[in-house]
Structures are given as C-alpha cells and as structure tokens.
Amino acid sequence: MRAGKPPSVWIDDRHAIVRRGMAACLQQSGFVVRGESGGLAPEPNLTGLDVLVFEAEGAALRRAVRLITGSPTKLVATVREPTEQQVREIVDAGVGAVLPHDGLTPEKLVASVRAVVAGAVALPGDLLTRLLAHVVKASNLGPGGLNDRERSVLRLLADGHDTRGIAEDLRFSERTVKNVVHDVLTKLNARTRAQAVALATREGAI
Structure with missing residues (x-):
C-alpha cells in the first residue's frame, strides 16, 4: 500500500448478500472496495490491490494463492465450517488471516484486514489449536x-x-x-x- 492511499480490497464470496455486507463494513472504515466476485469469477484485478478477501472453499485456496503469486497482494480467508485440514492448508499457504463466518462481526473483519495490511497476522485462538x-x-x-x-x-x-x-x-x-x-x-x-x-x-x- 502506498503512503497516503487508503487500503484497497477485493471481496470474494458465493453469496452476494455476504459480499455486500463485508463491503459496507470495510468502506465505512476507510477501505476502498475495488470489486466483488463469487468463486473468484470474474477473476480479481490485482493491479495495486492490497488485500483479497476470499471464501476458502473447494479449490479456491489454490486459485487465490496462484493469483497473487508474484504480486504484493495479501490474502484473508473466510471459512464456513473450518476443519483441521482446511486450517492447516490455509496457514501453510501463507494466508494472513482466517475468519470463520460463525461469529464474524464488522469489528473483527475490519481489525483483521487492517492487521494483514500492516504485515501482521490475525488467527483466532480457537483455530490455532486445530493445526495438525x-x-x-x-x-x-x-x-x-x-x-x-x-x-x-x-x-x-x-x-x-x-x-x-x-x-x-x-x-x-x-x-x-x-x-x-x-x-x-x-x-x-x-x-x-x-x-x-x-x-x-x-x-x-x-
């Protein structure tokens, strides 16, 4: 992220209402939402993008990692029902934050994305213990x-x-x-x- 520029985010989720809700929360907190997609289609435009918030279901994790390879864009994964294997794979892939849908609040979303933009990590304590x-x-x-x-x-x-x-x-x-x-x-x-x-x-x- 360039100095003086608000952080930019792309939001990916299968459900439009979830995307719109996350977009509203982030926009109200000063983020620029550059676009939305479902299942990474259409493919996010990563040019100058700070964070890709994506739903880590199915092959989405591999696709998201492939998309950002060679770019400074960082990843934030949302998960619906996290399993041990899924959390392990997400962490191993270098994702900066893991956000379970259950219990996700506007405050947690904003704080987690801000942490990732700043180069920190945001992993809920209950998910840390799931690593194999x-x-x-x-x-x-x-x-x-x-x-x-x-x-x-x-x-x-x-x-x-x-x-x-x-x-x-x-x-x-x-x-x-x-x-x-x-x-x-x-x-x-x-x-x-x-x-x-x-x-x-x-x-x-x-």
Missing part, C-alpha cells in the same frame, strides 16, 4: 528452542502487531525485528508468520 501434529513434528521447537526476545516478538505478532508496532513496543529497530522474525521462522521451520504463531501457540511457547 505434522506441523509440530516438522519443526525444531523444543525446550529452550526460542529465546526471550523471540518469544516476545511472537507474542506481539499473535496480538496483531506489525513490524513497526513491535519495534516501538520492544524498543528495537525495525531491522532487528525483521531479523528476529527470520530467525524464528528458521527455528520453527515455518514458511510464514501465521504458521510460526500457530505453531508456537500450540506448543505453549508463547
């Missing part, structure tokens, strides 16, 4: 595996803080925060911040 054991087995997390600084950064990531917010809270430089995040991802064998937060939460490291 294979993620844990694939990691290098063990007793003493994360130091105090790394755990502090992860806790703030889990709370939705972006790099700048973490730097201000911990009185680090933004470069230091980025380096710590890189080290955490390496230690946890995680590809994304969302996956690192989910794994660390599951293991009780944060």
Whole structure:
C-alpha cells in the first residue's frame, strides 16, 4: 500500500448478500472496495490491490494463492465450517488471516484486514489449536528452542502487531525485528508468520 492511499480490497464470496455486507463494513472504515466476485469469477484485478478477501472453499485456496503469486497482494480467508485440514492448508499457504463466518462481526473483519495490511497476522485462538501434529513434528521447537526476545516478538505478532508496532513496543529497530522474525521462522521451520504463531501457540511457547 502506498503512503497516503487508503487500503484497497477485493471481496470474494458465493453469496452476494455476504459480499455486500463485508463491503459496507470495510468502506465505512476507510477501505476502498475495488470489486466483488463469487468463486473468484470474474477473476480479481490485482493491479495495486492490497488485500483479497476470499471464501476458502473447494479449490479456491489454490486459485487465490496462484493469483497473487508474484504480486504484493495479501490474502484473508473466510471459512464456513473450518476443519483441521482446511486450517492447516490455509496457514501453510501463507494466508494472513482466517475468519470463520460463525461469529464474524464488522469489528473483527475490519481489525483483521487492517492487521494483514500492516504485515501482521490475525488467527483466532480457537483455530490455532486445530493445526495438525505434522506441523509440530516438522519443526525444531523444543525446550529452550526460542529465546526471550523471540518469544516476545511472537507474542506481539499473535496480538496483531506489525513490524513497526513491535519495534516501538520492544524498543528495537525495525531491522532487528525483521531479523528476529527470520530467525524464528528458521527455528520453527515455518514458511510464514501465521504458521510460526500457530505453531508456537500450540506448543505453549508463547
């Protein structure tokens, strides 16, 4: 997102009433809704788009990831009845936020999209615990595996803080925060911040 520009969003959902509701909430909070689709048809125009909010059903996750490959557009997934496998796949794909339809409020939608725009993650605590054991087995997390600084950064990531917010809270430089995040991802064998937060939460490291 360019400085001074309101964040832009594309909304995808099978149901027009859901799309219109999400669009209204985001527009009232200063977002620019660039378009709507159902089942990613018509295909979203990603030129200059900050966030694609899409319904992660069927093959939509793979299509959404393919669409944004090579672009700075970030993903927010909505799910109707999340399963362990679905949440695992969403997190592994690098999606920045997972929003179950059940219990979704205007406030949660706006806060989650804002967090993703800022480079943070937004994963509800009850969904974090759904990640499968294979993620844990694939990691290098063990007793003493994360130091105090790394755990502090992860806790703030889990709370939705972006790099700048973490730097201000911990009185680090933004470069230091980025380096710590890189080290955490390496230690946890995680590809994304969302996956690192989910794994660390599951293991009780944060």
